[in-house]
Amino acid sequence: MAKPKKTPRPKPVPPRGFRDYFGAEVTQRKAMLDAIAEVYALYGFEALESSAVETVEALGKFLPDVDRPNEGVFAWQEEPEENGPWLALRYDLTAPLARVYAEHRNTLPTPYRRYAMGPVWRNEKPGPGRFRQFYQCDADTVGTASVAADAEICAMLADVLERVGIARGDYVVRINNRKVLNGVMEVAGLAGDDRAEARGIVLRAIDKLDRLGSDGVRALLGEGRKDESGDFTEGAGLSNAQAEVIMKFVNAYSEVDSALAREAVDAEEFNHEYSERLHAARDAASPVFRDQWTERSSDRALWNTKMLRHLQVLVSDSDVGSEGVRELTDIKELLDAQGYGPDRIVIDPSVVRGLGYYTGPVYEAELTFEILDEKGRPRQFGSVAGGGRYDDLVTRFTGQQVPATGVSVGVDRLLAALTAKGKLQAEAPGPVVVTVMDRDRMADYQSICATLRQAGIRAEVYLGNPRNFGNQLKYADKRGSPAAIIQGSDEAARGVVQVKDLILGAKLAEQATVEEWKENPSQVEVPLDGLVDHLKRLLA
Amino acid sequence: MAKPKKTPRPKPVPPRGFRDYFGAEVTQRKAMLDAIAEVYALYGFEALESSAVETVEALGKFLPDVDRPNEGVFAWQEEPEENGPWLALRYDLTAPLARVYAEHRNTLPTPYRRYAMGPVWRNEKPGPGRFRQFYQCDADTVGTASVAADAEICAMLADVLERVGIARGDYVVRINNRKVLNGVMEVAGLAGDDRAEARGIVLRAIDKLDRLGSDGVRALLGEGRKDESGDFTEGAGLSNAQAEVIMKFVNAYSEVDSALAREAVDAEEFNHEYSERLHAARDAASPVFRDQWTERSSDRALWNTKMLRHLQVLVSDSDVGSEGVRELTDIKELLDAQGYGPDRIVIDPSVVRGLGYYTGPVYEAELTFEILDEKGRPRQFGSVAGGGRYDDLVTRFTGQQVPATGVSVGVDRLLAALTAKGKLQAEAPGPVVVTVMDRDRMADYQSICATLRQAGIRAEVYLGNPRNFGNQLKYADKRGSPAAIIQGSDEAARGVVQVKDLILGAKLAEQATVEEWKENPSQVEVPLDGLVDHLKRLLA
Known part of the structure; x- marks a missing residue:
C-alpha cells in the first residue's frame, strides 16, 4: 500500500456537483419518503426498486451516431477493448419503469400501480442548490386509459402533501x-x-x-x-x-x-x-x-x-x-x-x-x-x-402503445417548504452522554448506558480522551445531547448519578437570574435505579 | 423522436449483473434497514449519506499508471476532451467515510460515530446470487483508540441480530x-x-x-x-x-x-x-x-x-x-x-x-x-x-493516523437467513380491490375506496377493462388481495355491498366439502356503513 513519496495527497472532496448529507438531513428526508410511501401503498401502489445502472440502449435518450453518450447522463463503456455495451446511471425513474414494464409485462398485474423512490443522476452543470444527484419519488399507473387513474393520482397527491405536513389551504x-x-x-x-x-x-x-x-x-x-x-x-x-x-x-x-x-x-x-x-x-x-x-x-x-x-x-x-x-x-x-x-x-x-x-x-x-x-x-x-x-411508455421496446399516468414528487423542494414553514426540527435530539470520570470504571459506564438503551433511550459513553472533563461536556453539546450523566467514585459508592440537564442548562446560561439558577438546578442527583424514569420525564 | 425504421428495438433488460426488486423484496429490505438504523441510532450513531459518485482519486484504489481505472469499480472520465477527472461509483461505504471524515474532521464531533446504508457497486464478474449492485449497512466509530468502541460495536451487533429476528442462541x-x-x-x-x-x-x-x-x-x-x-x-x-x-x-x-x-x-x-x-x-x-x-x-x-x-x-x-x-x-x-x-x-x-x-x-x-x-x-x-x-482511515488524505473501528452487516445474507427460518412473509398482503360492476358508477366505487383508505385500509378500485368480471377477480388474486368488494345497482339501491373473502375463498376452493361451503360462505352482504368494521375484523 506504500506509495512513492512524489504522489500528491488526494483532495478529500466529493466530485463537482455532488454533496453529502449528515444526521437530520438524512433522517428528515427518510421520514418524508416513508410517509409518502405509506400513502402510495394505501392507494394500492407496489414498491419497485430498479437498478441504478441501465444500458444506454434501454434508457434510450441517445442517437446511434453519438460517439460517447454522455449528454445529460453519466455513461461509460463496459470493456471498451471488446466494444462492450454502454452503461449509464438512470436520470429519472420513468425510463427504468418503461424498461421494467416491457420486460415483465406478461407477469405484472394490469393495470400495474408502482411507486419508486431513490437517487437519480444528471450530468449537468451544477449550480447553487442544483446537484447532480438528487432524489425522486414517483407513482405511476401503467396499462389503463381510464381517467379514473389520473383522478386517483391527484387525490393521492393531495393526501401526500397533507401527510407530510402541508395544511389544507396551503396547497x-x-x-x-x-x-x-x-x-x-x-x-x-x-x-x-x-x-x-x-x-x-x-x-x-x-x-x-x-x-x-x-x-x-x-x-x-x-x-x-x-x-x-x-x-x-x-x-x-x-x-x-x-x-x-x-x-x-x-x-x-x-x-x-x-x-x-x-x-x-x-x-x-x-x-x-x-x-x-x-x-x-x-x-x-x-x-x-x-x-x-x-x-x-x-x-x-x-x-x-x-x-x-x-x-x-x-x-x-x-x-x-x-x-x-x-x-x-x-x-x-x-x-x-x-x-x-x-x-x-x-x-x-x-x-x-x-x-x-x-x-x-x-x-x-x-x-x-x-x-x-x-x-x-x-x-x-x-x-x-x-x-x-x-402513452408511449414501452413503444420503443415492444412497438405497442401502453397508456400510463404518473406523478413525481420533488422531495427536496418539499423538505425546503416544510423547513420554511418551521415544520421540521433543524436537528434531531442527540443521545444522552454518559461521561467518564474514572477511566477504570468504563465497564460501569457501559453498563449504565446499556440499561438506558434497553429502556429505549438513545445513549452513549464518551469514548474520547476522558482526562479533560470540560471536553466531555463540549462533546455532549456538539452532539445536541439532552443530558449528561456523571458518576464519580463517591456517587458510585452511594449508588447515585448526577444528571446534567443540558437543554435547561443552556437556557439558564442564556437568561437566568441567580435566583432562577438556584430554583431550577440544571444538575440533580438521582439514584441509579431511578435514572431511567428520571430521564424519561426529562426527555418527554 | 421518430427513428429510422432500421434501428432495432432495444432489449428491455437490465445490464449484466444487475437486477430489479419488486414489492415485498423492497419493503422487507427496507424494514430490515429501518430496524438496524434504529439500533445504530440508539447507540448514538449518526446517519451519513455520502454521494454515490466519488472521484477515483478520493476512492484511492488505483495506481496512477493505470490508464483506465476500471478494475473492480465502475469509472468514467468527465469531459475526456479536456482530460477531466475520473469519477467512479463507490465500491463500499468505508472509502467514502474516509473522504468525508478527512474533509470535515474539524467540525465533526470526536469520536464520530456514524452509520450509513445504501447500494454499492462492484465491477466484477457476476455469478449466481452475485450482483454488481448490492446493499451495505455499516456503523463505524472514528477517532478513538479505546477498545470500548470495539466492545460497543460487538454488543450493538448482537442487538441488531436480535432486533431483526435472529433468536438468542441462533447467532x-x-x-x-x-x-x-x-x-x-x-x-x-x-x-x-x-x-x-x-x-x-x-x-x-x-x-x-x-x-x-x-x-x-x-x-x-x-x-x-x-x-x-x-x-x-x-x-x-x-x-x-x-x-x-x-x-x-x-x-x-x-x-x-x-x-x-x-x-x-x-x-x-x-x-x-x-x-x-x-x-x-x-x-x-x-x-x-x-x-x-x-x-x-x-x-x-x-x-x-x-x-x-x-x-x-x-x-x-x-x-x-x-x-x-x-x-x-x-x-x-x-x-x-x-x-x-x-x-x-x-x-x-x-x-x-x-x-x-x-x-x-x-x-x-x-x-x-x-x-x-x-x-x-x-x-x-x-x-x-x-x-x-x-488505523489508516484518513492517512492518505491528511498524513495523520486516525484510529477507527467499524462493522458491516450483510443485509442480503441476513434477509436470506430470515427467509430460511421462515421469519419473513413471502408476500405482503395486497390491497382490498373494489370491483367495477357498472362502469357509470366509477365515482361511487372511488368513494367507497376513499372511505376505506381514510380508515387506514389499503384499497384500490379496479382500473382495467371492467367488462369481464372474472378478470377483475383474477387481478385481485394476482395482487394478493384479502377481499374484493362488489356492488351492482341492486346492492347500491339497498345501500349494501358484497364482500368476497379471497383468503377464505382460496382455502375453501382447495379443501372444503359442500357442507363447509354452505356453512362458511366466503361472500357476505354487508351494509355500506358497516364495511370498514367488517373489513377490519376480516383483516385482523
Whole structure:
C-alpha cells in the first residue's frame, strides 16, 4: 500500500456537483419518503426498486451516431477493448419503469400501480442548490386509459402533501388536459401538420403569459411584438378571429375568476336580503332553494364547474377538445365524489408542463403560501410535484402503445417548504452522554448506558480522551445531547448519578437570574435505579 | 423522436449483473434497514449519506499508471476532451467515510460515530446470487483508540441480530485480535521484515485449517505437504519448537473446547455427589462454595475466561501479543458488565478476516443454525456481518493516523437467513380491490375506496377493462388481495355491498366439502356503513 513519496495527497472532496448529507438531513428526508410511501401503498401502489445502472440502449435518450453518450447522463463503456455495451446511471425513474414494464409485462398485474423512490443522476452543470444527484419519488399507473387513474393520482397527491405536513389551504393540485389545448388549436384553424410552425409560436406565446401579460401574448399571436430594447419578435400571423379563440383560452383563468367575483358580490346582496327566507328554506330542506343558495353564496365551490363550462364553450367545435373537457369533467366528478373539492383540486388551463411529452391530463401540486426569497422579498413557494398521462411508455421496446399516468414528487423542494414553514426540527435530539470520570470504571459506564438503551433511550459513553472533563461536556453539546450523566467514585459508592440537564442548562446560561439558577438546578442527583424514569420525564 | 425504421428495438433488460426488486423484496429490505438504523441510532450513531459518485482519486484504489481505472469499480472520465477527472461509483461505504471524515474532521464531533446504508457497486464478474449492485449497512466509530468502541460495536451487533429476528442462541459474535496473532508470530521467532515470506506461508496455512485439518496445517509449517494428487506445497520450514507455538494457536479453540468438556463431566459427578451439601451451601450463600459450584457446573460460561488464559500463556513472551490479550480481556469485561456473556460473544482466535487491513480487534457475527444447501445437505448458515479496527482511515488524505473501528452487516445474507427460518412473509398482503360492476358508477366505487383508505385500509378500485368480471377477480388474486368488494345497482339501491373473502375463498376452493361451503360462505352482504368494521375484523 506504500506509495512513492512524489504522489500528491488526494483532495478529500466529493466530485463537482455532488454533496453529502449528515444526521437530520438524512433522517428528515427518510421520514418524508416513508410517509409518502405509506400513502402510495394505501392507494394500492407496489414498491419497485430498479437498478441504478441501465444500458444506454434501454434508457434510450441517445442517437446511434453519438460517439460517447454522455449528454445529460453519466455513461461509460463496459470493456471498451471488446466494444462492450454502454452503461449509464438512470436520470429519472420513468425510463427504468418503461424498461421494467416491457420486460415483465406478461407477469405484472394490469393495470400495474408502482411507486419508486431513490437517487437519480444528471450530468449537468451544477449550480447553487442544483446537484447532480438528487432524489425522486414517483407513482405511476401503467396499462389503463381510464381517467379514473389520473383522478386517483391527484387525490393521492393531495393526501401526500397533507401527510407530510402541508395544511389544507396551503396547497392546490391544478389539473389541465393536453387535449383541450389541441382542441383550441383546432378551433382556431391551427390543426394539421402544415400549421406546426404557427402552433409552435402560439405555444411559446402562451407560455410567456406570466412575463408579457395578456397584451404581449396577443401581439405575438398577430403580427409580432417589439420589446423594450427594440428587438422585434415575429408573430404567428393569426387573424383576429383566430387570435380571439386563443385569447379566450389564455384568459380563461382570469375570466372565470372575475365572473365568480361578480357572483360573490351578488350572492352577498342576495344572502342579506333573503337570509330569513334562506334559513327557513334550509330547515325545510327544499332542494331547489338550497342549490340556488349554494351556487350563489360559495364563491370558490363552483370554480371547477364554471371553468369546465367556459372551456366547453370554447372547444365545442372540436372533437378532441370536447373529449378533453369531458375527461376533465369525469376527473372532477370522481374527485368530488371522494370529497376532493376546489379547495384542493382546481381545473386550470394555465398548467402547461411538458406538453410535448404528455398526451392527456396533466397535473401539478403547488404550495400557495409565501416565503421570503434570498433577497427577502415574498414570493409564492410554487410547484412541488407534477405529472400527467403519457402513452408511449414501452413503444420503443415492444412497438405497442401502453397508456400510463404518473406523478413525481420533488422531495427536496418539499423538505425546503416544510423547513420554511418551521415544520421540521433543524436537528434531531442527540443521545444522552454518559461521561467518564474514572477511566477504570468504563465497564460501569457501559453498563449504565446499556440499561438506558434497553429502556429505549438513545445513549452513549464518551469514548474520547476522558482526562479533560470540560471536553466531555463540549462533546455532549456538539452532539445536541439532552443530558449528561456523571458518576464519580463517591456517587458510585452511594449508588447515585448526577444528571446534567443540558437543554435547561443552556437556557439558564442564556437568561437566568441567580435566583432562577438556584430554583431550577440544571444538575440533580438521582439514584441509579431511578435514572431511567428520571430521564424519561426529562426527555418527554 | 421518430427513428429510422432500421434501428432495432432495444432489449428491455437490465445490464449484466444487475437486477430489479419488486414489492415485498423492497419493503422487507427496507424494514430490515429501518430496524438496524434504529439500533445504530440508539447507540448514538449518526446517519451519513455520502454521494454515490466519488472521484477515483478520493476512492484511492488505483495506481496512477493505470490508464483506465476500471478494475473492480465502475469509472468514467468527465469531459475526456479536456482530460477531466475520473469519477467512479463507490465500491463500499468505508472509502467514502474516509473522504468525508478527512474533509470535515474539524467540525465533526470526536469520536464520530456514524452509520450509513445504501447500494454499492462492484465491477466484477457476476455469478449466481452475485450482483454488481448490492446493499451495505455499516456503523463505524472514528477517532478513538479505546477498545470500548470495539466492545460497543460487538454488543450493538448482537442487538441488531436480535432486533431483526435472529433468536438468542441462533447467532454468536466471535472476536479475535490481530495483535495476538502478531504475538504468536513473535514468540515463534517469525517477527521482523526478513521473515515476511515465512509469515505469509504460515498465515495461508492457518487459513486452511477448515480444509486440511490440524495435521495438514502442521505439515505446511514444516517441510511441506503433498496433496492427494501428488502435488507438493513447500512449507514454511519451521523448527518443531516454532511449529509447536503456531499449532497451540491453531488448536486453541479445540483445546479449550475439550478442556471445558472434561470439566463439565467432572462437574456433573461433583454435583451428583454433593448436591445435598450444594443446596444447603447455596441457601447459606457461602460465596466460596458458590463460586466453586459455578465454575464447575456451567460448561460454557467460562469459555472466554479459559480462552484468554490459554492465549495469555501462549504469547506471554511477546509484548504485542500480551497487549492483544489484554485488549480482548478488556472487551470481554466491558461486554460482561452489560450482560453480553459467552452465549452471545465468544473469544475465538480462528477469526482471521482481512488481517492485512485490520490492526487490532476483529469481529464477526455468525448464524449457528443449519439450513439446507441447494443439494439438500445441511450446512451452517455462516457469517452475516464482520468488521474490526483499522488505523489508516484518513492517512492518505491528511498524513495523520486516525484510529477507527467499524462493522458491516450483510443485509442480503441476513434477509436470506430470515427467509430460511421462515421469519419473513413471502408476500405482503395486497390491497382490498373494489370491483367495477357498472362502469357509470366509477365515482361511487372511488368513494367507497376513499372511505376505506381514510380508515387506514389499503384499497384500490379496479382500473382495467371492467367488462369481464372474472378478470377483475383474477387481478385481485394476482395482487394478493384479502377481499374484493362488489356492488351492482341492486346492492347500491339497498345501500349494501358484497364482500368476497379471497383468503377464505382460496382455502375453501382447495379443501372444503359442500357442507363447509354452505356453512362458511366466503361472500357476505354487508351494509355500506358497516364495511370498514367488517373489513377490519376480516383483516385482523
